[in-house]
Amino acid sequence: MPKENLKIQIPASSSNLGPGFDCFGLALTIHNEYDIEFIDSYDEFEINSNLKDEFCPNNKENLFYKAFQILFRKEGFNKIPSIKVELNAQIPCSGGFGSSGTAVLGGLVAANNFLECKYEESELLKEACLIEKHPDNVCASLLGGFCLSSFEDEKLISKKIDWQLEEVDILMLYPLDFRVNTDEARKILKENHPIKSSVSNLSNSAFFTAAVLTEDLELLKESIKDKIHEQERLQLIPGASEIISMAKEQSAIGATISGSGASLIVFLDSKSNLDIIKDKAKEIWAKNKLESESILCKVSNSGALIY
Ligand code: HSE
Numbered sequence: 001m002p003k004e005n006l007k008i009q010i011p012a013s014s015s016n017l018g019p020g021f022d023c024f025g026l027a028l029t030i031h032n033e034y035d036i037e038f039i040d041s042y043d044e045f046e047i048n049s050n051l052k053d054e055f056c057p058n059n060k061e062n063l064f065y066k067a068f069q070i071l072f073r074k075e076g077f078n079k080i081p082s083i084k085v086e087l088n089a090q091i092p093c094s095g096g097f098g099s100s101g102t103a104v105l106g107g108l109v110a111a112n113n114f115l116e117c118k119y120e121e122s123e124l125l126k127e128a129c130l131i132e133k134h135p136d137n138v139c140a141s142l143l144g145g146f147c148l149s150s151f152e153d154e155k156l157i158s159k160k161i162d163w164q165l166e167e168v169d170i171l172m173l174y175p176l177d178f179r180v181n182t183d184e185a186r187k188i189l190k191e192n193h194p195i196k197s198s199v200s201n202l203s204n205s206a207f208f209t210a211a212v213l214t215e216d217l218e219l220l221k222e223s224i225k226d227k228i229h230e231q232e233r234l235q236l237i238p239g240a241s242e243i244i245s246m247a248k249e250q251s252a253i254g255a256t257i258s259g260s261g262a263s264l265i266v267f268l269d270s271k272s273n274l275d276i277i278k279d280k281a282k283e284i285w286a287k288n289k290l291e292s293e294s295i296l297c298k299v300s301n302s303g304a305l306i307y
Contacts, residue, residue, distance in 0.1 A: 003038040003081075003114050007307040010034075010105055011144065011300045012091040013098035014172070014258040014265045015136035018224040019204035025140030025147040026163070026265075027300040028170060030097065034064070034106045035086040038114065042079035049087035055099075056087060063100055063131075067107030070127055071115055081114060092293070094174040095182065096263025098137030104128045105142050109304055126156045137259065144303030146212050163299040164215050167269050168253065170297050173243060173281045174263035175290040180236050185260035188232050197227035217253060217269060224254030224267065237262045238288035243281045250277045 012030040016022070045065045049056040056062065064085065072080050091099045108124045119127075121142060128138040135149035139158040149158040207223035210216070234241045240257065243264055247255035253267035264281075268274055278294050285292040 005035070005037045006110065006113055008034045008036065008106055008109050008304060009307070010102040010109075010141050010304045011302070013101065013137045013140035014096065014170070014263075015098065015134070015140070016226070016229065016257065016259060017208065017265065018226045018230070018254065018256045019201045019208055020136070020148070021201070021226070021229050022134045022136055023148055023150060023205065024208070025098070025136035025138075025149065026170075027140045027144040027147075027303055028097070028172070029297045029300045030090050030172075030295060032091050032099070032102045032106070033088045034110065035088075036110050037084040039082040039084060041082045044082035045080075045085075046083075047085040047087060049089055051087070051089050051093060055093040056089070056103075063103040064107040064110075067104040067128070067131060068111050069107075071108065071111040071119060075115065075118075083110065092172075092174055092263075092295070094176065094178070094263050095180050096174065096258035096261055096265075097172070098141055098259065101128065101132055101137035101141050104131050105138055105304055109142075109306065113306060122156065122158070125158060126154070129156055130154070140303070142303045145299065145301045148209065160303075161209070161212055162301050163212060165212065165217065165220070165299075167217070168220075168299070169268040169272075169274070170299060171252075171266040171268055171274065171277065172258065172263055172295045172297065173266065173278075173285075173292065174294070175237075175285055175292045178237075178262055178290050180233070180261040182260045185233055185236060188236070189229055190232070193228050200225070200227045220267070221253045224256055226256065230257055233257055233261055237264075238290060239284045240264060242284050246280050246284065247277050250280070252277060 011027040017024040135151040139147040139149040143160040211219035250273040258265040
């Protein structure tokens with residue numbers, strides 16, 4: 001029996017945020033919106049979007065559809081209800097915005113709605129983590145705000161913290177037609193780190209979290225530092241190191257790689273030189289033969305919404 005059509009809006013996310021590798025996620029006010037029509041038949045799938053085919057193929061290889069099938073298979077369905085989907089994507093496909101996580105969540109949330117919300121948020125997140133392999137982006141996109149998460153031995157722990165630092169703007173800088181493969185960007189990381197680096201990340205993660213909880217901008221500024229992934233990954237993104245240093249010189253609160261890149265996240269307040277940072281970032285990327293764009297946004301305390 002066909003279900004009512006629904007619309008699902010899912011925010012982009014930035015992960016790691018410096019010290020919180022595979023743990024920190026931040027939902028952003030940039031969204032993808034899925035309009036889903038349930039059709040009275042089985043095993044048919046169609047998706048249309050404003051994205052290039054390579055990012056949103058109109059076939060069953062689509063990540064949204066792969067995720068959509070999971071709960072039905074778990075429930076023992078032999079046939080999957082047919083759907084037709086319109087995707088209105090605001091989230092750039094440059095890595096670092098958690099866009100694959102939004103597709104996975106879109107499919108899971110749509111299926112769960114069909115199944116009368118039998119699965120709880122934590123169960124949906126676990127399924128999403130099994131696909132994505134890391135929990136930070138999907139937790140932020142589903143729950144919103146600043147999320148802490150861990151996914152060890154298939155056990156998920158997540159905690160959403162509302163972001164109250166209203167004065168903070170987020171500038172996302174990203175090159176066009178240049179992507180960092182997340183698997184590759186994970187393989188280049190060291191397996192073991194000196195205790196000094198681990199202690200530094202541990203302290204800065206705690207300070208970052210305390211800064212968000214106590215709305216302390218100075219502490220936030222001190223804590224956006226990493227010693228376990230950023231240096232290795234900067235080598236994969238031409239110009240990124242120069243852009244991050246430049247943003248800090250121009251009074252950004254902090255700047256770092258968003259997720260595994262290639263996007264960069266810059267935290268700003270009214271003292272930061274927004275226009276100079278945007279212009280200089282474009283120049284630096286152009287010098288490295290990369291066209292680029294930027295989006296100014298906020299942290300979104302809302303996660304995925306169903307209409
Ligand atoms: N935490 C993950 C990583 C995010 O840095 O590999 C990938 O988007």
